[in-house]
Amino acid sequence: MTQQARQIPITAIILDEDIYPRKGVDPRRVGIFAENIRDGFKFDPIEVEHAPGMPGKYRLLDGAHRWSACKSTGKEKVDAIIQEIDGIDPLLYAAKKAIGPRQLTEEEARDTARRAYEKNPGLTSVEIGKAIGRARRTVDNYIADLRAVNQMGMDIKIFCMNRLGIPQDRMAARLGMNQKTIHNHLVKMAVLPKLLNRDLSQGFTVTQVAQKHGWTDPMVWALALEGKEDQDRFKELGWGLRTWDQWDFNDCDKRFGDDWPGRIPAQLIAHLLFYFSSPDDLILDPMAGGGVTPDTCLALGRRCWAFDMMDQSNRPEIEPHTWTLSSNGHLAWPVSSKTKADFIIFDPPYFNKRADDYDEKSISGLSKNKYLEFLEAFFVLAKQHAKKTTRIAFINADWRDFQNTPASEEAGKGGILIDDYLDILKRAGWQRTHIIQAPMSAQRFSAVVVSAMQKKRILGVTSRYVIVLKQSG
Ligand SMILES: C[S@@+](CC[C@H](N)C(=O)[O-])C[C@H]1O[C@@H](n2cnc3c(N)ncnc32)[C@H](O)[C@@H]1O
Numbered sequence: 001m002t003q004q005a006r007q008i009p010i011t012a013i014i015l016d017e018d019i020y021p022r023k024g025v026d027p028r029r030v031g032i033f034a035e036n037i038r039d040g041f042k043f044d045p046i047e048v049e050h051a052p053g054m055p056g057k058y059r060l061l062d063g064a065h066r067w068s069a070c071k072s073t074g075k076e077k078v079d080a081i082i083q084e085i086d087g088i089d090p091l092l093y094a095a096k097k098a099i100g101p102r103q104l105t106e107e108e109a110r111d112t113a114r115r116a117y118e119k120n121p122g123l124t125s126v127e128i129g130k131a132i133g134r135a136r137r138t139v140d141n142y143i144a145d146l147r148a149v150n151q152m153g154m155d156i157k158i159f160c161m162n163r164l165g166i167p168q169d170r171m172a173a174r175l176g177m178n179q180k181t182i183h184n185h186l187v188k189m190a191v192l193p194k195l196l197n198r199d200l201s202q203g204f205t206v207t208q209v210a211q212k213h214g215w216t217d218p219m220v221w222a223l224a225l226e227g228k229e230d231q232d233r234f235k236e237l238g239w240g241l242r243t244w245d246q247w248d249f250n251d252c253d254k255r256f257g258d259d260w261p262g263r264i265p266a267q268l269i270a271h272l273l274f275y276f277s278s279p280d281d282l283i284l285d286p287m288a289g290g291g292v293t294p295d296t297c298l299a300l301g302r303r304c305w306a307f308d309m310m311d312q313s314n315r316p317e318i319e320p321h322t323w324t325l326s327s328n329g330h331l332a333w334p335v336s337s338k339t340k341a342d343f344i345i346f347d348p349p350y351f352n353k354r355a356d357d358y359d360e361k362s363i364s365g366l367s368k369n370k371y372l373e374f375l376e377a378f379f380v381l382a383k384q385h386a387k388k389t390t391r392i393a394f395i396n397a398d399w400r401d402f403q404n405t406p407a408s409e410e411a412g413k414g415g416i417l418i419d420d421y422l423d424i425l426k427r428a429g430w431q432r433t434h435i436i437q438a439p440m441s442a443q444r445f446s447a448v449v450v451s452a453m454q455k456k457r458i459l460g461v462t463s464r465y466v467i468v469l470k471q472s473g
Contacts, residue, residue, distance in 0.1 A: 005045035007077040008058060010070055013048055016059040021095040021104055021112040021132070025064050033069030045079035047097065049090065058082065061090065062097035089123065091116050092131035099133040109134050113142040121150045122176060153214070157316045158185050159192060160219050164294055164317050165282060165303030167337060174316050193223050200224050207255075217255045218295035225299060230274050233300055239267050247271055247438040247466070252292075256299065258315075260290025261357035264347055264395065268438050268466070269296040272393050276468060277302060277343045284341035286334075286378070287348050288318045305341065307334050309359055322361055323378065325370070331377045333385050340387045347395040348375070351416050368416065372424060379428035383471060390471070392430060396421055397440070397464045407459035418465055431472035440464045 015025075033043070046063025060067060061083055070078045085093050095112045098104055104112060109132045116128055125139035132139075154175065161171045168186075172179040199209045200223065210220045225233045234241050239253075249265040256266035269292055277283060279301045285293035288306035294317045297304035304317070311320040321334035349364035351371045358364050363374050382392060400415040422432060440462045445453075453460055 005079045005081050008048065008080045008082075010067065010076060010078050012056060013046075013058050013060060013067060013078070013080070014051060014054075015064055015067075016051065018115075019059065019061070019090040019094050020064065021091060021098050022064070022108050023105070023111075025068050029065045030068045030072060033065055034072050037069055037073050037075070043079075045081050047083050048080050049083050049085055059090075061085070061094050089116055089120055089131075091119070092123075092128065096131040096133075104132055109138075110142045113139050114146060117143045117146055121147075155185060155189055155192060156215055156219070158182060159189055160216070160298070161317050162186060162189075163219070163222055163298060163303075164305070166305060166317065166319075167339075170319065170335065171316075174319055196220060196223055216295075218298040221255075222298040222301070225301070230279070230300060234270065234274070237270075237299060239270060241274070242271055245434065245436045247436055249438070251441070256295040257292025258290035260292075262347070262349055263290050264292060264438075266292050266296045266299075268395075269293050269345065270300060272343075272345060272466065272468075273297070273300050273302055276391050276393065281342035282339065284344045286321075286323065286344070286346055286382075289347070291315050291318055293345055294318065305335070309361060323363070323374070324361070325374050325377055329373070329377055331374075331381050333381060340385060341390055342387070344382055344386070344390065344392040345395075346378075346382075346392060350397060351399045368414075372416065372420070375421070376424045376428055379425055379430060383429045386471065388471065391433075392469050394421065394425065394467045394469070395438070395464065396467070398461055400461060402458055402460065404456070404458070406457040408457070410459075418467070421467065425467070425469055426472070429472055430469040432467055432469050434466075434468040436466040436468070438464050438466050 036043075043066050044063075046067050047061040048058035049061055051057040051059040058080065063080075067078060083093075091112060095104060095109075095116075112132050113128050113134070116131070117123055125136045125143070128134075128143075129136050129139045134142075154177075157175060158171060161174070166174075168179050168182050171177075172182050175182070196209050196213055196215065199212065200206070200220075204212070206217055206220045206224050209215070210217045213220075221237070225236060228236070231241065237253075247268055249267045252263055252265040253267060256269075257263055273283070273296065281302050283293065283297050283302050283304045285304065285306040288294065288308045289310075291306065291312075294304045294306045294315075306318045307321040308318050309320065309322040310318075312318060319334065323331060325331055349358055349362055351366075351368060352364065363371060366374060379392075386392075396418070398415065398417045400410060400412065400417070402410055418435075425432065445460070452458075
């Protein structure tokens with residue numbers, strides 16, 4: 001909505017280069033304006049908007065030369081209209097204003113078009129063209145290379161999400177596109193893997209092929225291992241298959257999942273998939289963090305729906321969702337789809353651990369009672385949205401208040417033990433079939449801490465358990 005002009009202090013106004021379409025302020029024009037001001041000539045008000053994140057400051061949308069001239073003549077205030085341009089790209093708004101009195105130069109028009117498109121690839125050439133005073137075809141030429149890279153990036157995202165079995169309507173919502181565009185991309189993309197498969201068949205490694213084509217390693221693994229048995233996939237990935245229920249992995253396999261607080265090894269997820277799911281099953285990870293579950297699902301040929309409260313642009317396959325327990329104990333399921341998961345892998349933040357690493361709405365910041373209440377509500381809800389045959393794997397550890405307390409003096413009362421989780425799971429209608437030990441690494445403790453613990457006879461915790469459950473009755 002356009003506002004009335006107001007007198008605004010010149011010092012409260014900034015020229016933000018990010019949204020300035022010209023190469024710079026022309027001192028000759030400023031000089032002419034300054035002379036006119038001294039002669040008592042009155043100009044149209046300049047246009048500004050509230051500067052984002054800078055309370056009390058305004059950034060210029062139109063009138064950089066008039067504003068500079070006022071400054072140079074020692075004026076303290078300038079007539080300005082404060083615009084609200086919600087939803088309009090400020091660079092394009094400024095460009096449109098600039099073409100009135102003096103066309104943008106070729107270089108300025110090209111640069112503005114590219115900057116606007118880089119910031120918002122959803123803009124069409126017509127929209128950009130209208131703002132900078134150039135024809136659609138000219139804009140097409142200005143941004144052809146950027147559009148090609150963006151198109152490729154989009155193809156890869158769509159390919160990955162499609163592989164994981166994310167429905168097209170959710171892909172469209174996540175990528176800010178319409179469903180028809182997604183559908184058209186998918187039809188065209190049937191040929192996309194051909195180039196990569198050719199490179200793989202010529203002996204290039206997965207990492208080389210991934211780098212060459214700008215894919216992620218897990219996506220190239222999905223192609224390289226297509227049609228193979230699970231056991232052969234393990235061999236090619238270099239993961240020894242554990243036959244017993246003690247899964248001790250020295251380190252996280254860096255090829256799968258991002259560096260993330262509380263990251264778990266891909267090998268752990270792979271073993272869960274091997275023992276408790278079949279190829280093409282739908283896996284659900286409600287708190288997917290750095291994406292180790294979807295990455296491992298790509299390599300082992302499973303579909304995967306992953307959610308997390310953190311919205312990560314580099315992980316379009318992890319759909320943003322914050323599980324929030326309402327005051328009446330209600331928890332919402334993130335999707336309306338009738339399709340149900342075959343296997344749920346649930347790796348929540350542990351109670352009271354790493355609370356500072358996660359968002360303030362993370363369940364790790366809840367009180368002990370609220371944390372347990374949340375888990376119970378989640379397990380009840382998971383059952384309502386499960387098939388009869390769906391299993392769940394719950395990854396957690398004893399939380400004992402052992403900090404600074406010798407083992408013999410630990411009361412056990414203040415903690416949350418695996419037994420407590422088992423009670424909750426039972427009440428929610430899940431029956432344990434396996435408890436697998438998957439210890440955490442003790443490397444994170446320094447020698448000084450270890451020595452202090454030993455002196456005080458404090459017994460630390462590295463045990464971590466994967467509890468696998470099916471539905472009872
Ligand atoms: C232990 S991490 C998961 C790590 C993941 N398995 C990995 O290896 O990268 C737990 C995740 O739960 C998410 N989280 C915590 N509270 C949440 C909530 N209320 N809703 C959605 N996500 C939540 C955090 O953002 C975090 O990414």
